[in-house]
Amino acid sequence: MVLRNVRVDVRHVFNGEYHFDEEMFVQGRKIITDGIRAVKASVKRENFEAARQKLGQIFHPLQDFYSHSNWVEMGNKLPNPNLIRSDTSIGKIADKSRATCRNCDGDDCTNNILEDILKERILISGYTSMLPIFASKPKGKCSHGGAIDRTSSIEPKGGINKDSLDASHGHLHTKAANMAIAATSELLEDIRQAAGDKTFLQMMGISKRSSRGLSFVINTRKSMSDDIETVRSITPLIINSDVGTENEPSLFILVPSNDPGFGKMIKTTDPTAFKNAINSLSANGGEDVEELSLSGLQLALTAAPSSSEIFLFTDAPAKDKHLKSTVIALIERTQTVVNFMITGSTALSRRRRRNDSKITASDMQLYRDLAHASGGQAIEVTKSELPVATSIITESSNSSLVTLLQAARSPGKADNFTFMVDETVTKLTVYITGRSLTFTLISPTGESQQSSDTAGSLITASQSVGNFQSLQLKTEAGLWKMKMVSTNTYTLKVIGQSPIDFVFDFVEVSQGPFAGFDVLDTRPQAGVNGSLLVTLTGSDSATVTEVALVESSGSGEVKGVVEPQASGNFLVHVDRIPSVEFVVRVKGQDGGVTPKASSFVFQRQSPINFRASNLIISAESNDILEPGTPFSVPFSVMTNGIGGNVTIRVTNDRHFDSTFPSSLFLETGKSVNGD
Incomplete structure (x- = not known):
């Protein structure tokens, strides 16, 4: 919210309506009231990130009103309640031709607003321009004031802003700031009354429950009946252990996927409803070799709150491999960890069972790449091993988990890794995925333990299933070392619990x-x-x-x-x-x-892997969708890399029909626009 508030000064510095400058009171209030509508709609759909972003944006004009207008100078003790309502008068606004100010007396601007303006309680604000060539204002009007306002040297000279203690009306800065704080509280109270206490606290990130979500994307093809039964058995263990604690997820999401379709998505804050939804799953159909697993994952990513955790269960290759880049982008944007529980890999068995379409090495690499991008695990097990492997879910469903180290080597090679453990860290755990590998663990005191040494004291508990190993380490503060040896692809992740x-x-x-x-x-x-x-x-x-x-x-x-x-x-x-x-x-x-x-x-x-780009994309749109009205999203694309044709693909999660240019030709350093 704070950064979106600041963004208004970065992106809308010359738009007076965002600051209530130039007596643009009607336009400024419309930004606020339209924004409130958008916030309430987002909160209703539990799209809390969008609600927070819009709140931050409308805080700026709301707060600027008290610094840039004469509301405080008129002697008002309370905020203007009509700023957050569209069905009332905001107040009597000065005509364009009416003079509002006189020259300041040197640097003293305490009495530059005309007496009749204050007596008649007429709303005014200052004009401003930061560019000398455009510096102008109507005759007799007040300026915003300050060193960067070029209109403040045009008569009537001076200004009326209260942005700081040394501003033109800085003697009223504290009163204006306190009024802005009170107005912000009123706006938040309006949102709270519409949303209800529980939902409002979730939107603000202030809740006894964790802000993260827990999502299951489950392939429901016929061969997945054993896997679904495993999920049914472990779900109550996960939920019941966290209910009433700070680790209880704020949202539960279930997305079934099959072929030819996926969904319907179940999204609930009620753990009992989530358990009932999983219990009602049935395995059927899915005779096609491939399934729409990435489509189901994409749906879960668009619905889950930021910093959530998703578990995808499947025994089939992805039919929708073209969504890989889209899914990775969503993972980065939401910083969501995705774990893959795979029971159909050809690496596990050379025989193909009748209803169990196996996943090839290239298919498996797709899942590994997505898990690696998110900081999750791609666990390959047999169906009989899946109940043991799902213990990772109960271990990782904790809001106080921190990542100390994460690395991947593909192809595999011998490498040395270090990680620092501090005195706040508890439950120190190492996750390894990969086959035919060995390691040596060295503690801060120099004590070492080989992967083949079951009698060592550094590893207090271990679990190995399929391609996955979980090691519980003796918690000892200091610099740890781990030497990994393997020619096969592997991943290494070290986590612990800590408030920091x-x-x-x-x-x-x-x-x-x-x-x-x-x-x-x-x-x-x-x-x-x-x-x-x-x-x-x-x-x-x-x-x-x-x-x-x-x-x-x-x-x-x-x-x-x-x-x-x-x-x-x-x-x-x-x-x-x-x-x-x-x-x-x-x-x-x-x-x-x-x-x-x-x-x-x-x-x-960071558990999430990030990647840079040579493409710079920006998109701006109105925040309100009106039924029956086309919704336009103007966008621009620029590259600092090699120019050429770029393919454009646009999707939306509401299945609205859309049109867009299928490709654009880019020249290095030049921006190209589209809609």
């Missing part, structure tokens, strides 16, 4: 007159410099000391320059965004939970 973690966004630092950051809606540009905004969670005393972009399948890394910001944020500049897949690694230091506690070093890593 991080969230981040790729951002673009504002180049305009206002300082700030704008969150990138697309992937960062490959091969050029970039920025990230990192926020630590779980500690008020922790600080970031290093941020690096680490190649997911190699040893290369790009370290950034860390600049502390306000409110516990850290702006990170890197001189190059890797052109290959990468993860974000954060190192930091915490002073301890008490004054006497010693400081310690910690390390965390």
